[in-house]
Amino acid sequence: MSILELSGVEKNFGAVRVLNGVDLNVSAGEVVGLVGDNGAGKSTLMKSITGVYSIDRGKVAFDGKDITGSEPGARRDLGIEMIYQDLALAPQQDVANNIFLGREPTKRLFGIFPSFVDKSRIDAEARLMLDRLGVHVPGIDIPVGMLSGGQQQTIAIARALTFRPKLVIMDEPTAALAVREVESVLKLIGQMKEDGIATILISHRLNDVFEACGRIVVLRRGDVIADLNRSETDMSEVVSYIVGANG
Amino acid sequence: MLKFLERTHIRIESLAVLAGLIVIMAVFSPTTGSGTRVFLTANNFFNIILATATFGILAIGATFVIAAAGIDLSLGSVLGLASVTGAALVVTLEMPWYFAIVGALAAGTAAGAVNGFIVTRGRVPAFIVTLGMLGIARGLALIISSGRGIYGLPDEVLFLGQARPWGVPTPVFILAAVALVSHYVLAHTPFGHHTLALGDNESAARATGVNVRRQRMLLYMISGLMAGIAGLIFTARVNTGDPTAGLNYELLAITAAIIGGTNLFGGRGSILGTMIGALIMGVLQNGLNLMAVQAYYQQMAIGAVLIAAVWLDQVRSRGRQAH
Ligand SMILES: Nc1ncnc2c1ncn2[C@@H]1O[C@H](COP(=O)(O)OP(=O)(O)OP(=O)(O)O)[C@@H](O)[C@H]1O
Ligand SMILES: [Mg+2]
Numbered sequence: 287m288s289i290l291e292l293s294g295v296e297k298n299f300g301a302v303r304v305l306n307g308v309d310l311n312v313s314a315g316e317v318v319g320l321v322g323d324n325g326a327g328k329s330t331l332m333k334s335i336t337g338v339y340s341i342d343r344g345k346v347a348f349d350g351k352d353i354t355g356s357e358p359g360a361r362r363d364l365g366i367e368m369i370y371q372d373l374a375l376a377p378q379q380d381v382a383n384n385i386f387l388g389r390e391p392t393k394r395l396f397g398i399f400p401s402f403v404d405k406s407r408i409d410a411e412a413r414l415m416l417d418r419l420g421v422h423v424p425g426i427d428i429p430v431g432m433l434s435g436g437q438q439q440t441i442a443i444a445r446a447l448t449f450r451p452k453l454v455i456m457d458e459p460t461a462a463l464a465v466r467e468v469e470s471v472l473k474l475i476g477q478m479k480e481d482g483i484a485t486i487l488i489s490h491r492l493n494d495v496f497e498a499c500g501r502i503v504v505l506r507r508g509d510v511i512a513d514l515n516r517s518e519t520d521m522s523e524v525v526s527y528i529v530g531a532n533g
Numbered sequence: 534m535l536k537f538l539e540r541t542h543i544r545i546e547s548l549a550v551l552a553g554l555i556v557i558m559a560v561f562s563p564t565t566g567s568g569t570r571v572f573l574t575a576n577n578f579f580n581i582i583l584a585t586a587t588f589g590i591l592a593i594g595a596t597f598v599i600a601a602a603g604i605d606l607s608l609g610s611v612l613g614l615a616s617v618t619g620a621a622l623v624v625t626l627e628m629p630w631y632f633a634i635v636g637a638l639a640a641g642t643a644a645g646a647v648n649g650f651i652v653t654r655g656r657v658p659a660f661i662v663t664l665g666m667l668g669i670a671r672g673l674a675l676i677i678s679s680g681r682g683i684y685g686l687p688d689e690v691l692f693l694g695q696a697r698p699w700g701v702p703t704p705v706f707i708l709a710a711v712a713l714v715s716h717y718v719l720a721h722t723p724f725g726h727h728t729l730a731l732g733d734n735e736s737a738a739r740a741t742g743v744n745v746r747r748q749r750m751l752l753y754m755i756s757g758l759m760a761g762i763a764g765l766i767f768t769a770r771v772n773t774g775d776p777t778a779g780l781n782y783e784l785l786a787i788t789a790a791i792i793g794g795t796n797l798f799g800g801r802g803s804i805l806g807t808m809i810g811a812l813i814m815g816v817l818q819n820g821l822n823l824m825a826v827q828a829y830y831q832q833m834a835i836g837a838v839l840i841a842a843v844w845l846d847q848v849r850s851r852g853r854q855a856h
Pocket of ligand 2: 330371
């Protein structure tokens, strides 16, 4: 049973065609590695799933619903989360507010005034989430822009996991991480799989992809040119697809 | 106290500048017959607050827009448009008194909506759109009023500018109410959080589900509404719908917001800080008036303060990036 179904997804930037009619299905609890050269269209494809880009042709369905035309907020509500390659953090806002950005819990101030952001709840839950992920930051009330690149990456990961997602897309989530942090992200993906959460992992580190993913999809110049089972392939075959030696 | 300042983005420096200005003005302003400094009289205090009320409300509008990395250069002109629209409805067209309120607020909000629409749909830079609106709104105000003040409003309207319930001028109550509501909205609602996030990193706001276009549109409408409220107060204070009302006020309003700690490039801003900034501008203007400094020099002083405030902020943020 596929939770995500892409069919014939096309995307152009001006006259440049970046996605060439992509078909891709992902099942609940499945971990898919998406690999390909720089500029192959991986990030563009993923942003088409989260709604940051609207596609020119084709269909995106999630959980049985056609979401081709919906806004990013509506897709998040359905359970699609993404860790963006550029992280998509607001540098001057604090750690906790970044984790809850777009999802601020509210209450009535003194029981009267509506839409009061429950900052103490945001802080408490953000701290809880970071503790659960084993993330260490100097404080949840400091601006995200003052954290290191790796710390910022873990904040972006925390944001994606806080709201009970059904599909988590990770675009180079480990690029800025130290060895130990990479291990814990890979372990996290394993845990998510057990909880039935589907994951799409984009990475140039094939070791990580082979360790975490049961299935590996290769994108090349906007086309899916290979969809491989980990147990039936090896690194040299994947590399040959990436560089185009295999058609 | 420090924690409070930090949370509200009020800078200790701006409080210090305000205190320093007050001391300077108190020492250098002329004395009254009985020997007290004019600057320190209760009457002068109300003068400062009255003047501050008008552009203080504009500065609140500027804060919302600038915090989201936008700009509204049309604030002063829209104030003038709102002033004559309200007065024309009541005086020229003889509609009931409350049309002075409805007309001013509607004219301001409509001008803001036009700004917002063109910025979000046409993808024209905000400073161009609002610079154009600066000309359009002023021209429209002059056309509506045939270039003359529309004089003679009913008492109900004058109450909003000239009455002193409990000894305090009405505009002070209006400013306080507008500032409190605005502070609540900007600092404590999802709308406010989204405003700052949008100014900080637009694509992050969009990716996390903020409706960026709607948000921007609403911010320009708020800015226009503030110009409408300020225009209404202006009309009531001088009993005239004045097509030249608010000339150059955008300079005061934007300067007040920047001195108050709003980041010109977006992502940071607080209404309480802006109120401190507005008071600084009010005290500065008042003190220069008392010392009989010509208006031309005052314009120069205010312009210089704006440039200095942004310059200092740049130096400071470069320092921040360095470590
Ligand atoms: N907003 C945009 N406007 C115009 N062209 C774009 C835009 N975003 C991406 N592209 C182009 O689309 C192509 C695919 O880019 P994309 O970011 O999807 O690649 P990628 O596979 O994620 O690469 P990388 O591994 O370097 O992250 C590139 O040629 C890029 O220049
Ligand atoms: Mg990419």
